[in-house]
Amino acid sequence: MEKIIFTFIERCVACKGCEIACAVEHSQAKNLFAAIHETPPPRSRVKVGSAGAYTYPARCQHCREAACIAACPMGAMTRNPTTDAVFVDGDKCIGCWMCVTVCPFGGVSADPVGHKAQKCDLCPDRTTQGGDPACVAACPTRALWFATPEQMAALRRDETTRAVVGDVGPQVAASISLWRTLKGEVSA
Ligand code: SF4
Numbered sequence: 224m225e226k227i228i229f230t231f232i233e234r235c236v237a238c239k240g241c242e243i244a245c246a247v248e249h250s251q252a253k254n255l256f257a258a259i260h261e262t263p264p265p266r267s268r269v270k271v272g273s274a275g276a277y278t279y280p281a282r283c284q285h286c287r288e289a290a291c292i293a294a295c296p297m298g299a300m301t302r303n304p305t306t307d308a309v310f311v312d313g314d315k316c317i318g319c320w321m322c323v324t325v326c327p328f329g330g331v332s333a334d335p336v337g338h339k340a341q342k343c344d345l346c347p348d349r350t351t352q353g354g355d356p357a358c359v360a361a362c363p364t365r366a367l368w369f370a371t372p373e374q375m376a377a378l379r380r381d382e383t384t385r386a387v388v389g390d391v392g393p394q395v396a397a398s399i400s401l402w403r404t405l406k407g408e409v410s411a
């Protein structure tokens with residue numbers, strides 16, 4: 224399967240580096256200091272929100288069965304055959320906001336200046352060259368990963384394994400040893 228952006232939610236510290244990097248990547252200059260002075264100001268396609276103790280960088284999930292593509296009456300929402308990203312064709316968009324309405328992730332926002340739908344496009348200028356999307360590259364805690372679902376599952380398994388046999392390994396090993404001894408599987 225193609226890569227999308229995954230989040231290790233426990234690593235997000237709400238620095239909003241992803242938001243800034245996304246806005247700069249979608250600016251005309253693609254440079255922070257020049258982008259600040261652009262009109263209209265470049266906007267981020269990722270929004271860091273909070274719920275209780277956690278924060279989460281919400282964005283399009285590039286769904287396989289994309290409700291936004293199905294709902295768009297103009298065929299403006301479509302999939303990039305090279306990157307597999309769901310993106311909006313601004314020339315076709317009429318600003319009816321059907322995509323905003325149906326997206327279960329809040330992945331589409333409304334450009335208040337151009338009155339067109341705006342969303343994550345997986346940074347094709349970067350990813351078609353083998354790079355990571357701008358938000359992933361900018362994240363200082365590696366909360367964001369550009370990976371296939373299989374790779375993400377392997378990362379999670381790896382993290383779990385290291386948590387069990389790493390920091391808490393000796394305690395867990397001691398507990399298992401004691402339990403096996405009490406069961407009589409190992410002679411004391
Ligand atoms: S905009 Fe929403 S519905 Fe469309 S692909 Fe992204 S997450 Fe899925």
Ligand code: SF4
Pocket residue numbers: 294295296297298299300311315316317318319320321322323339340
């Ligand atoms: S706002 Fe644009 S992209 Fe979204 S459903 Fe309407 S025409 Fe399609």
